[in-house]
Amino acid sequence: MRDVAIIGVGMKKCGELWEKSLRDLYVESALDAIDDAGVDHIDSMYVGCMSGGLFAGQEHIGALMADYLGQTPVPATRVESACASGGAALRAGFLEVASGMSDIVLVGGVEKMTDVSGDEATYALATASDQEWEAFNGITFPGLYAMMAVAHMHKYGTTSEMLASVAVKNHANGSKNPLAQFPMKITVEDVLSSVMVADPLHILDCSPITDGGAALILCPADQAKKLAKKAGVKILGCGMASDTIAYHSRGDLTTLGAVVKAAGLAYKMSGKGPKEIQVCEVHDCFTIAEIIVSEDLGFFEKGKGGAAVKGGETAIGGKIPINTSGGLKSKGHPVGATGVAQAVEIVKQLRGECGDRQVKGARVGMTQNMGGTGASAVVHIMEVM
Amino acid sequence: MRDVAIIGVGMKKCGELWEKSLRDLYVESALDAIDDAGVDHIDSMYVGCMSGGLFAGQEHIGALMADYLGQTPVPATRVESACASGGAALRAGFLEVASGMSDIVLVGGVEKMTDVSGDEATYALATASDQEWEAFNGITFPGLYAMMAVAHMHKYGTTSEMLASVAVKNHANGSKNPLAQFPMKITVEDVLSSVMVADPLHILDCSPITDGGAALILCPADQAKKLAKKAGVKILGCGMASDTIAYHSRGDLTTLGAVVKAAGLAYKMSGKGPKEIQVCEVHDCFTIAEIIVSEDLGFFEKGKGGAAVKGGETAIGGKIPINTSGGLKSKGHPVGATGVAQAVEIVKQLRGECGDRQVKGARVGMTQNMGGTGASAVVHIMEVM
Numbered sequence: 001m002r003d004v005a006i007i008g009v010g011m012k013k014c015g016e017l018w019e020k021s022l023r024d025l026y027v028e029s030a031l032d033a034i035d036d037a038g039v040d041h042i043d044s045m046y047v048g049c050m051s052g053g054l055f056a057g058q059e060h061i062g063a064l065m066a067d068y069l070g071q072t073p074v075p076a077t078r079v080e081s082a083c084a085s086g087g088a089a090l091r092a093g094f095l096e097v098a099s100g101m102s103d104i105v106l107v108g109g110v111e112k113m114t115d116v117s118g119d120e121a122t123y124a125l126a127t128a129s130d131q132e133w134e135a136f137n138g139i140t141f142p143g144l145y146a147m148m149a150v151a152h153m154h155k156y157g158t159t160s161e162m163l164a165s166v167a168v169k170n171h172a173n174g175s176k177n178p179l180a181q182f183p184m185k186i187t188v189e190d191v192l193s194s195v196m197v198a199d200p201l202h203i204l205d206c207s208p209i210t211d212g213g214a215a216l217i218l219c220p221a222d223q224a225k226k227l228a229k230k231a232g233v234k235i236l237g238c239g240m241a242s243d244t245i246a247y248h249s250r251g252d253l254t255t256l257g258a259v260v261k262a263a264g265l266a267y268k269m270s271g272k273g274p275k276e277i278q279v280c281e282v283h284d285c286f287t288i289a290e291i292i293v294s295e296d297l298g299f300f301e302k303g304k305g306g307a308a309v310k311g312g313e314t315a316i317g318g319k320i321p322i323n324t325s326g327g328l329k330s331k332g333h334p335v336g337a338t339g340v341a342q343a344v345e346i347v348k349q350l351r352g353e354c355g356d357r358q359v360k361g362a363r364v365g366m367t368q369n370m371g372g373t374g375a376s377a378v379v380h381i382m383e384v385m
Numbered sequence: 386m387r388d389v390a391i392i393g394v395g396m397k398k399c400g401e402l403w404e405k406s407l408r409d410l411y412v413e414s415a416l417d418a419i420d421d422a423g424v425d426h427i428d429s430m431y432v433g434c435m436s437g438g439l440f441a442g443q444e445h446i447g448a449l450m451a452d453y454l455g456q457t458p459v460p461a462t463r464v465e466s467a468c469a470s471g472g473a474a475l476r477a478g479f480l481e482v483a484s485g486m487s488d489i490v491l492v493g494g495v496e497k498m499t500d501v502s503g504d505e506a507t508y509a510l511a512t513a514s515d516q517e518w519e520a521f522n523g524i525t526f527p528g529l530y531a532m533m534a535v536a537h538m539h540k541y542g543t544t545s546e547m548l549a550s551v552a553v554k555n556h557a558n559g560s561k562n563p564l565a566q567f568p569m570k571i572t573v574e575d576v577l578s579s580v581m582v583a584d585p586l587h588i589l590d591c592s593p594i595t596d597g598g599a600a601l602i603l604c605p606a607d608q609a610k611k612l613a614k615k616a617g618v619k620i621l622g623c624g625m626a627s628d629t630i631a632y633h634s635r636g637d638l639t640t641l642g643a644v645v646k647a648a649g650l651a652y653k654m655s656g657k658g659p660k661e662i663q664v665c666e667v668h669d670c671f672t673i674a675e676i677i678v679s680e681d682l683g684f685f686e687k688g689k690g691g692a693a694v695k696g697g698e699t700a701i702g703g704k705i706p707i708n709t710s711g712g713l714k715s716k717g718h719p720v721g722a723t724g725v726a727q728a729v730e731i732v733k734q735l736r737g738e739c740g741d742r743q744v745k746g747a748r749v750g751m752t753q754n755m756g757g758t759g760a761s762a763v764v765h766i767m768e769v770m
Binding site for chain 2: 001021050051052053054056057058059060061062063064066067071072073074075076077078079080081082088091092095096098099100101123124127128129130131132135238240241242243244245246249257258261262371372375376
């Protein structure tokens with residue numbers, strides 16, 4: 001297996017971007033990544049996208065993007081794993097370079113979510129749950145994550161203030177990220193007094209509906225210096241795992257088994273452990289998700305994630321800075337792009353390009369992306385070369 | 386890059402299967418493939434599926450299938466490339482084994498198309514075309530392929546009888562395939578007197594709407610003998626390419642550039658040429674597609690594909706038997722499964738298991754799968770070990 005490096009990143013500001021289409025969002029970020037890397041061609045490309053069909057009436061998204069990027073006849077494959085589509089696309093691109101099939105591979109993610117009504121978007125997102133046992137009976141994702149929050153509160157004493165602390169931290173980070181959709185700072189009081197969506201989750205506990213794209217250029221690590229304009233970031237570990245798609249089928253409602261498994265695979269492959277991770281982007285689709293994931297990745301003892309974020313341990317300057325980009329909460333959550341956007345932030349952190357939100361001296365970082373209520377999870381560990 | 390072999394295949398009869406759900410279709414064929422290979426576990430899995438969202442209100446199809454197959458926590462990734470989703474999934478599984486990341490990989494394809502109305506199915510399929518320039522203006526796939534037929538007739542003198550000959554041959558083959566959706570034999574007169582869908586394509590020039598699934602087990606070629614119950618089939622060549630998604634953007638309307646390119650890559654990788662292919666499954670979504678593809682794969686001179694099929698050169702016993710399974714036309718076209726189903730047929734042919742429709746002595750075979758009007762194409766060349 002060849003070693004693989006990320007040598008270019010591209011991303012535009014997330015938001016409700018009515019003037020940009022699905023194809024614009026992908027192409028703009030891809031062109032930025034190609035320019036950032038300084039490569040003059042690509043050999044193959046991937047597109048992470050959750051539901052082009054339901055959000056934009058468009059499937060066949062790989063070929064579409066190859067066409068609009070002016071890159072035909074390169075192979076172009078779309079990968080879907082709900083909100084982990086971007087992470088799964090990164091893994092697919094990693095495997096293509098690792099195998100020796102291609103040298104320069106573009107991995108992008110995209111979602112255009114605001115051209116449909118709120119009800120239609122909620123329906124489209126609910127297709128990440130078990131259609132026959134969850135969505136069909138009317139439950140949507142805020143409800144599912146609310147149950148996760150209640151279970152964690154019941155078992156470990158996690159509080160609404162702890163949940164709110166995730167949002168407060170991520171908005172503080174996002175306020176320093178020019179790409180963030182909602183860069184305003186908020187307080188714990190703001191969160192607790194915001195509209196209740198699904199008890200105990202207020203609207204400020206939830207990530208937004210977002211249009212956005214993000215892209216990466218991958219190449220064999222031993223060609224990074226020759227090909228790239230900037231320092232390469234080597235992918236040390238790549239783990240992916242699945243769990244029951246229905247949340248009610250899990251043995252334990254307060255842990256995400258696929259996250260534990262995917263992280264275990266990535267740690268093993270990389271030879272690194274949780275203590276060696278210096279900056280991490282996690283999938284905070286709801287505030288409770290970040291708390292549980294921060295435990296399941298091994299950063300905190302089970303049940304202590306809430307106290308950790310409230311105590312500032314995951315802030316920039318803390319024990320393990322989490323979601324320096326603002327996370328899904330503040331930066332935005334264009335579902336198919338999110339896993340790729342996480343890698344964009346970590347690459348920038350490891351290259352020391354994050355300005356006000358830079359984690360000083362960070363050389364090893366991690367991304368954790370998941371789909372549904374954690375039925376898919378993808379974890380990557382990276383180190384600057 | 387490690388050599389990769391297919392060591393198990395699974396598939397059930399295609400049809401309008403109201404008693405089977407999306408998940409049933411995948412799981413049944415996957416269990417058959419696992420049983421056929423004789424393996425006791427899998428390390429990773431792929432699902433080719435075009436539009437779970439529009440056909441079944443279900444995305445996140447990788448995790449769904451891992452769950453219902455009882456295979457969590459293995460990594461499970463859905464791949465989409467319109468009607469080439471199955472071929473693209475096979476390529477992804479191939480790369481995972483070739484890279485060394487996993488040893489035993491399940492590659493399945495599935496589509497559940499008959500739970501929606503005909504109009505909804507037509508809309509879902511049209512999302513494989515350019516939504517903004519083709520589908521939005523009302524054109525659907527029979528119309529696009531009808532234009533392709535008219536262009537080929539105009540340039541090369543291809544006739545309606547030649548088109549009909551594709552359907553006649555494929556139904557003759559399908560009549561010998563117990564898995565075929567429409568196994569009845571038909572005549573040229575039947576085709577020409579059937580309802581006109583989009584001039585010059587009659588309904589018997591068109592592949593049907595189908596529920597179905599198909600699956601393969603892949604492993605490193607050097608482990609095939611140890612792992613498998615039957616002879617392994619080595620993947621010698623794997624080529625994929627893209628073209629403009631909109632048909633009107635092509636320079637030449639009578640050739641499919643992505644097919645030419647993908648075949649070129651697969652021939653180069655395999656060290657084989659068109660003359661060494663002994664049996665081939667091609668993407669006959671419409672009769673004209675088989676004629677053009679048979680030329681673009683190098684089996685016949687450009688413009689001679691129609692005469693070749695009319696003259697019996699692509700029948701079993703002819704120069705190059707094409708679509709011995711019955712093809713999409715007679716066997717059925719569950720879009721996301723088709724590329725995998727093609728490989729199921731070729732593996733069975735190369736293992737000598739095809740009974741009445743066996744191509745005698747076949748050792749080298751090919752699959753050609755495409756999406757849209759050929760904006761994606763995937764070609765695999767295989768040889769029995």
